Amino acid sequence: MRSDKRLRLLCLPLMALLLSVGALASTPEAEDQAGRALMAAQAAELQAAQAQAANEPDPLWTQVRAGESGRTTAQGPFVGQLINAYDPALVSTRSDTTAPVLTGALFGVFVIFALFVLVNGPSRLSAGFSNVMVKRWPKTDVFIHWLMAIPCLLLIITGLMLLAGRYVFGAWLGPDAVAAMAAMAKPIHDYMAIPFAIGAILAMLRWMKHNIPAGYDLKWFTTVGGYLNFGPFKDAHPDAGFSNAGEKLWFWCFTIFGLIIIGSGVVMLFPDLVQPTRSGSLLAITLHGLSAIILTGFTVVHIFMATVMSEGGMECMVSGYCDENWARQHHNVWYDEIKAEGSIEYRS
Numbered sequence: 001m002r003s004d005k006r007l008r009l010l011c012l013p014l015m016a017l018l019l020s021v022g023a024l025a026s027t028p029e030a031e032d033q034a035g036r037a038l039m040a041a042q043a044a045e046l047q048a049a050q051a052q053a054a055n056e057p058d059p060l061w062t063q064v065r066a067g068e069s070g071r072t073t074a075q076g077p078f079v080g081q082l083i084n085a086y087d088p089a090l091v092s093t094r095s096d097t098t099a100p101v102l103t104g105a106l107f108g109v110f111v112i113f114a115l116f117v118l119v120n121g122p123s124r125l126s127a128g129f130s131n132v133m134v135k136r137w138p139k140t141d142v143f144i145h146w147l148m149a150i151p152c153l154l155l156i157i158t159g160l161m162l163l164a165g166r167y168v169f170g171a172w173l174g175p176d177a178v179a180a181m182a183a184m185a186k187p188i189h190d191y192m193a194i195p196f197a198i199g200a201i202l203a204m205l206r207w208m209k210h211n212i213p214a215g216y217d218l219k220w221f222t223t224v225g226g227y228l229n230f231g232p233f234k235d236a237h238p239d240a241g242f243s244n245a246g247e248k249l250w251f252w253c254f255t256i257f258g259l260i261i262i263g264s265g266v267v268m269l270f271p272d273l274v275q276p277t278r279s280g281s282l283l284a285i286t287l288h289g290l291s292a293i294i295l296t297g298f299t300v301v302h303i304f305m306a307t308v309m310s311e312g313g314m315e316c317m318v319s320g321y322c323d324e325n326w327a328r329q330h331h332n333v334w335y336d337e338i339k340a341e342g343s344i345e346y347r348s
Contacts, residue, residue, distance in 0.1 A: 099164035148199030158185035217245035
């Protein structure tokens with residue numbers, strides 16, 4: 001193919017020379033025809049060169065894809081990798097798919113639950129407050145909860161700015177404002193990742209014993225936990241242990257996707273330590289975003305259920321105590337167990 005190209009390049013000046021010699025003894029009409037022929041030959045040669053360039057890969061990148069590596073002063077097993085082997089279309093997934101879905105997971109679930117609360121109302125205590133407080137969480141667990149919860153909220157907000165800031169705010173704030181928001185969100189996101197990871201892992205280890213599935217959990221879902229205030233579900237109070245079925249679903253979702261978020265976050269936060277491949281870095285970013293979408297949706301639901309839907313529920317993670325009627329109504333199996341064992345503790 002290259003020899004053909006050289007041959008055409010040699011023929012072009014030879015053709016021009018012959019046409020020029022012939023033009024010395026020709027008429028003006030012949031000269032015009034010769035000029036047009038020369039221009040046509042040049043155009044054909046240019047088209048042939050462009051077609052060949054389009055079909056023939058660049059020899060540099062051909063060698064790179066074959067395994068040729070470069071030279072760099074950086075350290076690590078993958079620093080000589082010059083190009084990515086994955087489909088370039090995957091890069092756009094972050095902005096074209098993950099960003100709008102994360103936005104929907106946060107704002108969409110929030111709007112849906114806000115409308116649900118307006119229509120349904122909160123789940124009231126059937127017997128009212130007893131003003132007798134039962135110990136539910138040790139102080140250590142309350143501390144772990146807030147060590148994890150506060151950074152988690154900051155990570156969701158700053159993560160939204162970093163991942164979907166341009167998608168959410170770009171149209172009406174402009175690129176400069178979005179860039180300023182991202183510059184502010186980045187260090188907050190990085191620093192809050194550490195206490196979140198510590199609190200999350202401690203919570204997973206300490207609370208796993210409370211979240212083992214039980215036979216009565218299925219009935220909890222069929223009655224929607226007794227939170228609906230209309231129809232056959234009204235005043236239904238299904239059995240529940242220390243954690244009800246909804247809280248167990250939240251825990252295992254948080255454990256699975258939380259570990260993915262923490263693991264992928266380590267790859268992105270400490271690349272010099274992990275030394276990922278380029279494809280490994282893209283995989284970490286993708287898994288981090290997708291897991292964040294799922295966890296964000298569940299977090300919004302969890303917050304609504306604990307603060308708005310369940311009357312008296314927020315007190316549990318403020319003081320560690322719950323009203324005795326709240327324990328009877330929402331976690332009767334656990335309440336009956338500690339009552340029968342004599343391990344129940346009241347706040348004096």
